[in-house]
Amino acid sequence: MAREGVSDRLIGLLSVRGEDLGAEWADKVTGSLGGRVSRAEVERELQEIYTALVAALGSGSLEGRGEEYGEVRALLTELSRNRALQGFTPTETAGSVFALKEVLEPALTGKDSDVPAYLEFAGLLDRLGLFTIEVYTRTREELIAAQAEQLLELSTPVVKLWDGVIGVPLVGTLDSARTMTVMEKMLQALIDTGSEQAIIDITGVPAVDTEVAQHLLKTVVAARLMGAECTISGIRPQIAQTIVALGIDFGDIATKATLADALRHALRRSGVAFSRPAPQGGAR
Numbered sequence: 047m048a049r050e051g052v053s054d055r056l057i058g059l060l061s062v063r064g065e066d067l068g069a070e071w072a073d074k075v076t077g078s079l080g081g082r083v084s085r086a087e088v089e090r091e092l093q094e095i096y097t098a099l100v101a102a103l104g105s106g107s108l109e110g111r112g113e114e115y116g117e118v119r120a121l122l123t124e125l126s127r128n129r130a131l132q133g134f135t136p137t138e139t140a141g142s143v144f145a146l147k148e149v150l151e152p153a154l155t156g157k158d159s160d161v162p163a164y165l166e167f168a169g170l171l172d173r174l175g176l177f178t179i180e181v182y183t184r185t186r187e188e189l190i191a192a193q194a195e196q197l198l199e200l201s202t203p204v205v206k207l208w209d210g211v212i213g214v215p216l217v218g219t220l221d222s223a224r225t226m227t228v229m230e231k232m233l234q235a236l237i238d239t240g241s242e243q244a245i246i247d248i249t250g251v252p253a254v255d256t257e258v259a260q261h262l263l264k265t266v267v268a269a270r271l272m273g274a275e276c277t278i279s280g281i282r283p284q285i286a287q288t289i290v291a292l293g294i295d296f297g298d299i300a301t302k303a304t305l306a307d308a309l310r311h312a313l314r315r316s317g318v319a320f321s322r323p324a325p326q327g328g329a330r
Contacts, residue, residue: 055160055163056103056154056160056163056164056167057100057103057104059150059153059154060096060099060100060103061100063153064096064097064100067096067146067149067150067153068089068092068093068096069089070149071092071096071145071146071149072085072088072089072092072093073085074145074148074149075088075092075141075142075145076088078138078141078142078145079134079138079142082132082134083132091121091124091125091128092142094121095118095121095122095125096146098117098118098121099118101114101117102114102115102117102118108166108167108169108170109170109173110170110173110174110177111173118174119174119177122143122174122177122178122181123181125139125142125178126139126178126179126181126182126185127181127182127185129142129182130182130185130186130189131185131189136179136182136183139178139179139182140175140176140178140179140182142178143171143174143175143178144171144172144175146171147167147168147171150164150167151164154167202214202216202224202227202228202231203215204231204232204234204235206235206239206241207245207309207312208309208312208313208316208318209316210239210240210241210242210243210316211241211243211244211245211309211312211313211316212232212235212236212239212241212243212244212245213244213245213246213247213305213309214228214231214232214244214245214246214247215247215249215250215305216228216246216247216248216250216251217250217251218250218251218252219251219252219258220248220251220258220261220262221257221261222261225261225264225265228246228265229264229265229268232244232246232265232268232269233268233269233272236269236272236274237272241274242273242274242275242316243274243275243276243277243312243313243315243316244269244274244275244276244277244312245276245277245278245279245305245308245309245312246262246265246266246276246277246278246279247278247279247280247305247308248262248278248279248280248281248285249279249280249282249304249305250280251280251285253285253288254285254288254289254294255288255292256292256294259289259292259294259296262278262296263296263299266278266299275300275312275315276299276300277299277300277301277302277308277311277312278296278299278300278301278302278308279301279302279303279304279305279307279308280303280304280305281301281302281303282303
């Protein structure tokens with residue numbers, strides 16, 4: 047008697063030979079992963095999936111999308127996320143599901159075969175395998191986005207150079223997303239340190255075009271709204287020539303060739319007095 051396309055023989059086989067089939071499945075998957083995950087860990091993961099799968103098949107559905115497959119999909123989601131975080135490929139991840147077809151093939155396509163049931167079950171495993179790839183892809187995208195955000199944070203440090211003076215050394219291309227991060231971190235640092243002077247150093251910025259200049263101007267304006275003054279340092283000869291050629295106007299924003307010059311300028315504006323050191327030695 048068939049149960050909506052799933053034969054009693056198939057369900058019986060999966061139930062009665064569950065331990066043997068599960069062990070063979072774990073062996074195949076462990077081998078395909080090159081030993082990077084322990085046999086015990088693989089067996090634990092697959093045994094949970096196997097048990098949930100047999101229970102879902104008892105409903106007679108082979109779609110793999112209904113509520114009866116909720117636990118199966120939850121376990122496959124966990125498996126896919128773990129594989130993505132461990133650095134496995136989508137093929138290796140989906141292969142963990144597809145390997146069950148290889149395990150069942152001899153039992154269902156040999157003597158006294160039940161080929162229709164095998165083909166229907168294989169189709170179910172194909173759908174579940176594609177589901178693992180979807181979850182894997184989402185996880186990798188989330189991981190890449192998180193890493194990009196971390197790199198953005200690391201590439202835009204704000205440091206205290208002196209009492210009342212903070213510095214923002216920029217390295218690489220300055221785009222809209224990074225400008226927002228720089229602005230937020232710099233404004234927060236102005237509040238946290240009570241500073242009234244900020245130095246934006248663009249020595250590590252490879253080129254300055256109109257867009258980059260607009261980003262810098264927005265940052266300076268935001269700082270001024272907080273009651274702070276900005277100095278832009280790192281204006282190399284090539285950068286200066288480009289700014290002139292593009293007709294970019296920094297207005298009354300102070301610009302300096304080096305960070306040292308900018309720091310000296312910021313300290314003077316803060317009221318710090320400089321004096322030349324007395325000459326060493328001399329006639330007695």
